[in-house]
Amino acid sequence: MKFLRVTGGDILKRTLVPASTRFSNILGGFCRGFSASSEDPQLNEFMAYLNNLKNYEKTGVPAGAGTDSDDGFDLGRMNRLMASLGNPQSKFKSVHIAGTKGKGSTAAFLSNILRAEGYSVGCYTSPHVRTIRERMSMGRLGEPVSAKAINDIFQRVRMTIDQAVELEKKCISHFEVFTAIAFSLFAEENVDIAIIEAGLGGARDATNVISSSELAASVITTIGEEHLAALGGSLESIAMAKSGIIKTGRPLVLGGPYLPHIERILRGKASSMCSPVVAASDPRNRCTIKGIHIVSGKPCQSCDIVLQTERDLPLAIELCDVNLCMLGAHQLHNAATATCAALCLRGWRISDGSIRSGLERTYLLGRNQILTCEEAEALGVSGATILLDGAHTKESAKALADTIEMTFPKCAVVLVVAMASDKDHVAFARELLSVRRLEAIFLTEVSIAGGKFRTTPVSQLKSCWIQASREVGIDFLDDGVAKYNELLKNQDALSPVGLEPKTVLFAEKELIKSMKVGYEILKARTGNKSGIIVVTGSLH
DSSP, X not given: OOOOOOOOOHHHHHHOSOOOGGGOOTHHHHHTOSSGGGSOGGGHHHHHHHHTSBOHHHHOOOTTTTSSSTTSOOHHHHHHHHHHTTOGGGGSEEEEEEOSSSHHHHHHHHHHHHHHTTOOEXXXXXXXXXXXXXXXXXXXXXXXXXXXXXXXXXXXXXXXHHHHHHHTTTXXXXXXXXXXXXXXXXXXXXXXXXXXXXXXXXXXXXXXXXOTTTEEEEEEOOOOSTTTTTTTSSHHHHHHHHGGGOOTTOOEEEOOOOOHHHHHHHHHHHHHTTOOEEETTOTTOEEEEEEEEEETTEEEEEEEEEEEEOSSSOEEEEEEEEEESSOSHHHHHHHHHHHHHHHTOTTOOOOHHHHHHHHHHOOOTTSSEEOOHHHHHHTTOTXXXXXXXXXOSHHHHHHHHHHHHHHOTTOEEEEEEXXXXXXXXXXXXHHHTTOTTEEEEEEOOOOBTTBSTTBOOHHHHHHHHHHHHHHHTOOEXXXXXXXXXXXXXXXXXXXXXXXXXXXXXXXOSOHHHHHHHHHHHHHHHHTSOOEEEEEESOOX
């Protein structure tokens, strides 16, 4: 596989600027991972408490756990826990979001739209990148909740939770307790509305304690094959599980697009619940990316969002030249889904200007995030362009590949990949192997939710990427890091002509070393010209 050597465009040179302190310290996600020691000391007791509970993010989800069946999680247990806390979820209105991909981004877009209108918004999502506090944001600014706020609410409800844990024979999970804490905090802070992301599936998820009287709308973003075993083994069973968040008479927003028979399942469930449906992928809607440009030193995509639905709930809006910091066609669709959700909130005042403002201010760690100069320097790769994206499915890998091609069309690329064990590694690899000018791939390992139980060994990842490369007809140069380092020390090899023009595949357990060697390869192969390091495979 050979590559055309070209210099990068102006966009690459201008994106390497300091970001605000709001987005600093991303390096904590690299260097510390998920553990109590990486959190504010005020959270030590709370984190220790959570770490003594079952944590399915760390151990993996049992087969069938997310289905509405005898194998599913016991939602009755969660309802009993919430009742013992006074049912705090009944004290505010909620928008409940489920789906295979796009839940967190859609939740962020919608939260910011509502904040732009002046509402006090609670937002609950998972997982997190740097600190568990990211899972809850509150108020009109949308900052992660403080360690003090979490610790204070925990101390107030701890006795009740202790009693519930004993009553339920210690079956209450990490996610269930944290969800209960989030709902309790939102109720105490008297938020106007909460945007709630489901953790797994929908029907049996711990967040699905929201009744129809409390629900403002439900949203189902996409249906894909992630968590296949946990959600029943088929796309149809996944659709049924996620449709469990639909409530009687409350609007349903569909992201999509879906396979026809999957959409029929979702619409059929909505019809049975007398729930009006709004579809972001309605053929009358028009969402287009017009180009990439720089706004406040960051790449943004200029988009038109024109929505006009007539079925069930007539909605219409026309927003031109919206500058989205969240890059990619998939993020434009998430923005359109969030806009549909905002428009179908009957009784809530939401202006077109607030929708535009909310969409434009949305930014998430680990979603097509470009590190600042200072962050790259702290990693020992000063001058490198580094993009972080938590893609970990076939669909999200394709979206990432498309975004790289759109945003950095002339750049050589190095991939750094680590993944959880319950993903489709071969399908993921096939999509990313479509990236042009792919110079090197580093397969590495990281902790998943603070443990190694779900970590995929580099040897297994390597086998999967080799299989994928054979399927798409790519020939790798398979060398160890030490051997390649010796080659790089040879000054004659530093010219683009001096190196074998094949994609190099490495299995390297050390993440930082992968990035450093990857940067040396980029400089050597491009003659110190344009290149980008893409770190991906898991938000963890």
